[in-house]
Amino acid sequence: MLGARREMASHEYSFLTHWVVDGATIEDVYAALIEGCEYVRWWPQVYLAVTETTVGGAHGLGKTADLHTKGRLPYTLRWRMQVVDVNYPRGFTISADGDFVGGGVWAFEQVGDRVNVSFDWRLRAEKPLIRRLSWLFKPLFAYNHRAMAREDPGQRS
Numbered sequence: 001m002l003g004a005r006r007e008m009a010s011h012e013y014s015f016l017t018h019w020v021v022d023g024a025t026i027e028d029v030y031a032a033l034i035e036g037c038e039y040v041r042w043w044p045q046v047y048l049a050v051t052e053t054t055v056g057g058a059h060g061l062g063k064t065a066d067l068h069t070k071g072r073l074p075y076t077l078r079w080r081m082q083v084v085d086v087n088y089p090r091g092f093t094i095s096a097d098g099d100f101v102g103g104g105v106w107a108f109e110q111v112g113d114r115v116n117v118s119f120d121w122r123l124r125a126e127k128p129l130i131r132r133l134s135w136l137f138k139p140l141f142a143y144n145h146r147a148m149a150r151e152d153p154g155q156r157s
Contacts, residue, residue, distance in 0.1 A: 014121070
């Protein structure tokens with residue numbers, strides 16, 4: 001049936017996060033976020049390592065990187081991202097594979113001298129520990145994501 005909602009499995013997650021960047025343009029924000037290797041420098045409380053594996057083409061299309069990430073909980077995640085669609089300068093879409101599988105859509109909107117940024121992240125946990133315990137700890141795992149998304153990039157933990 002069209003429009004019917006499918007119940008999410010316990011190890012599937014959906015996050016919609018919003019930020020506001022003052023004194024920037026959507027081109028600035030796009031340039032910063034398409035450069036995954038920079039995430040370690042400006043968001044070290046989340047990104048332990050980012051290694052670009054493919055440069056990609058125009059505006060980052062096809063770019064891939066291997067990432068090692070963490071949150072407040074005592075586990076880390078290893079995954080690969082690939083830029084699979086670009087809508088320069090309004091955003092881009094990534095796919096993810098590894099300890100979680102899925103994708104995310106970055107969207108940027110210029111409002112005066114501010115940029116509204118949103119990230120719609122839909123993924124399925126494949127790391128065995130998280131996959132097995134999601135049925136019980138899903139709210140805690142979701143809290144971990146939201147807490148780290150609220151962290152001010154550049155703020156040291």
